[in-house]
Amino acid sequence: MEPRVKRCRVCGVCSEKMNKCSTCKDRFQLKWYYCSKPCQVSDWPRHKTYHAVLEKMRDEEENRHIKTILDGIANAGSSCSVSREGKDANGMTALLRAASDKNCADVRKLILDGEDPSVADDQGLTALHYAAIDGNQELARTLIEHGPDGLVFGETPGGETSLFLACAKGHLEVARLLAEAGGEALLLRANRNGTSCLHAACRGEHLAV
Template sequence: MDLTGAVLAFALLTGATNAAPPKDSPLLNATKRGDAVAVRSLLEDGADPNVAQGDGLTALHLAAQQGSLEIARLLIGSGANVKAKTRIGDYTPLHLASGGAHTSVVRALIDAGADLTAITSRTGVTPLHLAAKALNGESTVRTLPEHGVAVDARENAAGQTALMFAAARGRVESIRELLSYDADPVIRTEIVDVLKRMTIDREAEGRLREAITEIRRNSVDGTNRALNDAEVQAALAAQREFLSSEEQIQALLADFDPDDLAIRRPAWNTPSGYKSENQILARPQFETLVGKTGGMTALLHAAREGHIEAAVALLDRGADINQVSGDGSSPLLVALLNGRFDLAMRLIEHGADPNLTTNTDGISPLFAVLQTQWA
């Protein structure tokens, strides 16, 4: 299930809502059935075109998701809000139409004033991102930039572009459409320094614990009671204040020392709660083996998933065959690590450097091939 479906399914299962949903909305039911005649009749009889389910899905959302152009036009003509958002995720009808590659509905929504730059609340995904990953979505991918959508807009979770979404799923025609609108094939996702991120996360967790402790300390009901909703939000606000303060984060990292992240574990013969010289100094393995993560390009996404045609399309339009990820993994190495040997051969034919190694453990393409757990 894709992101859109997962979010909407969760909302439906949990019944998450700020207001009681209509017990039985004939307009919503008719829209779900795709019954345009019934929808027209209901609207003419005064049905509210903006009636919504408990999760915030309106009739227009449903029509957009299903690709029901006639129903979408009827709803728009009756005053349906083309910018309506779901309660979980902030998906608009344009998001759902784009994700379903329903180009005719996308055009109708755009003509009615849909927000082309709307992003979802959790990951900052645009309609173009969803169109780019959709099966047979190239027509929609072409339509959105035609109306001024920025092709290199990044989502908020990792900084991925629509081109990366298309490359990861092997949507070759969508890749070509995006590149024809000058999508940048060398953009990389955010590079994360794992050790520094752990330092920030540890401090954020500490701020949250301190805030909770302070609230309980000042409570007349004792220090072990559960916090109410308002108190939980107050504690989280203290944590968010730190995470949103670049000044505080930079001050924390100014004294950064990787050894501060070392975990001390007592040896088996050391009584719990007692300090001794007989302690084991350990650090989680991934800290030293990963170093940095992210830095993924569209080509690296295609290489990881083994999409040969997608990789070739990117290379034909300027993708750097030797551009590495945050940990120094080249497209060739990524292909080999994931068993994409046919793609690896194509990359070699295109001039990929077989001697590039990762930054931390120095893994080379040859080493990756020889390791039986990967090859």
């Protein structure tokens, strides 16, 4: 399943509309997102090496798959299981998919069943990041109340917390909820570029936040 909200691999901007690397999509069934052509061009030298790594991993995976089949034949009757937190090709767990779909009831059930809400997808976004981007108060409150301590301090690879993203998107009520949960330490936290929550809100002209 493709995530609804995507994160640019270069600048960290989150949006529902992104360009994709066609090689990653067609050959490896993965999504590597870029918000613009300049970002894609600037990342290409590094990204080419990623393709080489994926090719090697795919070859190794095929060898493991063959070995698994042979082991299964040799050990007929043995059972295997898949973790409830198993990820799809885009790093999405069942909980992350439910959060992306704004399905609060399923998110609550999955947490109570033991799924970890602090797990991030391949873009570094947790369920709480999705709630912040969408401005979903019910989902954010559910995750804070039922999730582990410190969940609000989870960061993307670029250092953006859920509060940072809520401020950047202008979602006042969710930002207030997150600020109450994280206190001054969360309010003062900046991303990797030194941009604070206040800077993010001002940059987006969200003066109410």
